[in-house]
Amino acid sequence: MSISAARGDPASEHVARRALDRVRAVASGTTSRGSIRLVIDGDSDPVEIPTALEALVMEALEGLAAGRRMRVLEADDELTTTQAAELLNVSRPHLVKLLESGAVRYRLVGSHRRVDLASLLDFRATETAKSHTAADELVRLGQEMGLDR
Structure with a gap:
């Protein structure tokens, strides 16, 4: 499996920067919530991102915010x-x-x-x-x- 994100989309970079700021705040404990929750449009039940995945989410957001292409690969690819x-x-x-x-x-x-x-x-x-x-x-x-x- 390979998941890719394109480079150079200013709107995506802006959203990634905003999301990264919020994820960093949660991960560093500067907000009152202790976990990252993903809310999907049209769904009232947020998905909680496990603590073990926080670093991966932050790394992906950092790359996207910097305008880099990102790819997630499975270890056995x-x-x-x-x-x-x-x-x-x-x-x-x-x-x-x-x-x-x-x-x-x-x-x-x-x-x-x-x-x-x-x-x-x-x-x-x-x-x-x-x-x-x-x-x-x-x-x-x-x-x-x-x-x-």
Whole structure:
């Protein structure tokens, strides 16, 4: 399952900002209510959002309010190579090299590759951690050499 929201709709961004402000107030405890309730037009019975989902709701609203495209995927989803490359922000040929090197799990459906989302997210987290470690090391070396002055 994939749920997407488009980018650049000013009306949606405005609604997302308003909703985000209200959700943050509830989550931080600055309002008297202790939970988030979703009211659907025409229905008098609000749906309560479980506390465990508050962070997900806030992250989605933050992205939408900032005008970013948002997508919700199930953990066991499989992606096309185009979708996977987009998620990693790399070219499709580069992604194919990663797949063929074994860095990310995939399977063939006929002649088409289907990328395992969990493996892709693990790869992205590992690469992000490596990047942060390398950046921290560069900062440390710069400080040792006195380049931070």
